[in-house]
Structure formats: structure tokens, C-alpha cells
Amino acid sequence: MPAPSVSPHIVAVLLCLTTAATGSLMNCFIRLVTDELHPFEIAFFRNLFGFLSILPFAVAAGRSAFRAHQPGRLFFAAFVNLFSMMAGFSAVALLPLNEFTALTFTQPLFQTIGAALILGEAVRRWRWIGTLAGFLGVLIVMRPGTEAFTPASLLALFGASTYAAVALIMKRASNESSITAVLYVSFGITCLSLPVAATVWVWPSAYALMVMAAIGALGTIGWFAFAYAFKLADASALAPYDFTRLPFVAVPDYLMFGEVPDVWTWLGAAVIFAASAFVTRAEVRRTG
Numbered sequence: 001m002p003a004p005s006v007s008p009h010i011v012a013v014l015l016c017l018t019t020a021a022t023g024s025l026m027n028c029f030i031r032l033v034t035d036e037l038h039p040f041e042i043a044f045f046r047n048l049f050g051f052l053s054i055l056p057f058a059v060a061a062g063r064s065a066f067r068a069h070q071p072g073r074l075f076f077a078a079f080v081n082l083f084s085m086m087a088g089f090s091a092v093a094l095l096p097l098n099e100f101t102a103l104t105f106t107q108p109l110f111q112t113i114g115a116a117l118i119l120g121e122a123v124r125r126w127r128w129i130g131t132l133a134g135f136l137g138v139l140i141v142m143r144p145g146t147e148a149f150t151p152a153s154l155l156a157l158f159g160a161s162t163y164a165a166v167a168l169i170m171k172r173a174s175n176e177s178s179i180t181a182v183l184y185v186s187f188g189i190t191c192l193s194l195p196v197a198a199t200v201w202v203w204p205s206a207y208a209l210m211v212m213a214a215i216g217a218l219g220t221i222g223w224f225a226f227a228y229a230f231k232l233a234d235a236s237a238l239a240p241y242d243f244t245r246l247p248f249v250a251v252p253d254y255l256m257f258g259e260v261p262d263v264w265t266w267l268g269a270a271v272i273f274a275a276s277a278f279v280t281r282a283e284v285r286r287t288g
Helices: 008-033 039-061 071-094 097-104 107-117 125-142 151-172 178-198 206-232 235-257 263-287
Strands: none
Touching (some): 008 097, 039 071, 039 206, 071 097, 071 151, 071 178, 097 125, 097 151, 097 263, 107 125, 107 235, 125 235, 151 206
């Protein structure tokens, strides 16, 4: 009896979870070096090491990895992602990681709306319900009316909205191989971020370089999983799974910085997980 095949949607979900896990750990590492380096410089090194980590795989894949079908679209994704990264890294340096993560959960809402209005995707009712329910979980975490909305919080929101735009651009470029997409975007952001980093440049220590090498590797793994996931499923279908970054960030945040999520954070996370599970069940029933 042949083994049952795995649904492409399930594979895409697992890849999104990989992106969430690596991104959460990467943010913890970014916090480790913000006392020594400006976030703009950290962003440059993150992309430089990320580009260097993907380059051997591109070489192994052959010349086809260096031939993009839509190089202009990939460099545009790099340009937009530059703004997202600069804002996000600055917010990581200024906010508790749990609060930063909760604020960036607005990204799937932007992404689902953009998928409907810009990509013309048929956003099914259960996706809207799942995304809005996940956003309700974010509101529980944030508790509007408190001091959560600071200038740093606005940076996090700006980073989330521009990253949602990157996701939609990458969906348009889904005919590119994952290696090609990550290679071009990493190279583009490295070049674009260098002149920005030069304005605040400080030579990093050996410790900072090692941490930023890890940041680059984690970022590349996350980007690779991110790019391949969007080849397998619609952007709006994958949006709710970004919410899993909250539990992923909680453990390393506690171990490294002693920051403990409060009961509202865990309650919001429970709502977020329930929303994601609802969308997964509906998608499996539809495709199965």
C-alpha cells in the first residue's frame, strides 16, 4: 500500500513555521548586539552573511540559479524589504521582544487584504475569519489603551506593513527558484544597506561578527523557507501561521533577557493558535 502523499498546503505551513522559528531566534540575536552596533549596521551584516551563506548552494545548483526570470521584481522586493528591515531592527533594539512580536502580528492582516486587493486572490471566508481571529489575539496581547503605542511601536507596525508588501511581491515572483529568489534579494539588500550602515559605522568586535554570522544564517534559512512556501500556497492562506512567532520567541527571550510574557500574552497566543488550527483544518478539507 503506497504511503499517503503530504498535502502541498501542509508542507507550506511547515515552511512558514520554520520561518517563524528562525525569525524569532534571529531577533533575540539582534538584541544581543544592539548595545555595540547600530541597527542599520546590524541589518547590513545580516544581509552580507546571509548572502554569503546562500552563495555556495547557488554555485552547487549551477548557472540556472543565477538566472532570474524577473530580476526587476526581486530587486524591488529587496528595496521594500530594506525599509522593513531597518524599521524592524530599530524596533527590536527599543522594545521588549514579546511586545515587538505582538505588534508585528499585524502583518498577516495587511497581507490578506493586499492578497485580495493587489494579487486578486480569492480569499475564502475561513481565511478572513482565521486572520481576524488571530488579530483579535494580538489585541488581547497588546491591550489597547496602555502604553504600547510608542514611537518604537510605530516602527514595528511600519516594518510589519512593508514586510507584508514583500510577501506579496515574492508571490508574484513565485516562478523563480527559491535559491534564485533568496540570492537576488539578499544581494540587493546588502548593496542597498551598505550606504545606510556607513552613516553609523563602528567596527564590530569578533563576538559581534560571530553573532551576526548566526543572524545571517538564520535569516537565510527563514527566507529560503518563506520563498518556497509561497510557491505552494496562496499568500492569504499562509498569513495566520506567522502568529506562531509569539511562542517561538518566548523561550529564548526568557533565557537570554529574563523577559516573561504575562497572562494576557499567553491568552492571546491561545486565540492565535486556535485561529491557525481552524484555517489549517478548513484548507485540508478543501484540498483533500
